[in-house]
Amino acid sequence: AQSVTQPDIHITVSEGASLELRCNYSYGATPYLFWYVQSPGQGLQLLLKYFSGDTLVQGIKGFEAEFKRSQSSFNLRKPSVHWSDAAEYFCAVGAYNQGGKLIFGQGTELSVKP
């Protein structure tokens, strides 16, 4: 079955520290991969996406993610976290023949300590 797993429900990091949010997927076709961010009570904003090519992708707000096919992973990273990064982060997977029918992970809530 197709699925996306975000193993960490909640992560707390100190401001200025580095961040890595984990995402593993199970998908039969070549995946399209996404990270979205959601502030409380708001919609989702696209951080970055991977379709093909370079496996290290850069996104907005200083985020990057690396696609590792052998590990079925697409982890999100940021070298230095800012207090404004506190939010919920969702990993999602799609495919060329699935239109916008994405499968989302359960989300990881990020808290940032001063």
Added chain:
Amino acid sequence: DGGITQSPKYLFRKEGQNVTLSCEQNLNHDAMYWYRQDPGQGLRLIYYSQIVNDFQKGDIAEGYSVSREKKESFPLTVTSAQKNPTAFYLCASSILRQGDPSGANVLTFGAGSRLTVL
């Protein structure tokens, strides 16, 4: 600025009532989607539409209905048949472009509507 407008932001419903959530987009996107969000469960697809007057069920369509009479509008009705309707509902849209299937996967989301059943 282009975007997706969802209304109302908050909605309360008594058991047995139908309610309709509005979703309007001015992005000229072809496809529109409704997702449901519950705590700890991520987002799940309810319905989607790629063209006016046509729509398909997603993973959790039971108890919901939609219409797509205009390209810009994709309202969702939560019927009394939906057993557990309290949730956060998100509308999204994307471009459909011949020869470029990737664009269809890039979703733009509205700010959401929170439905609470009393």
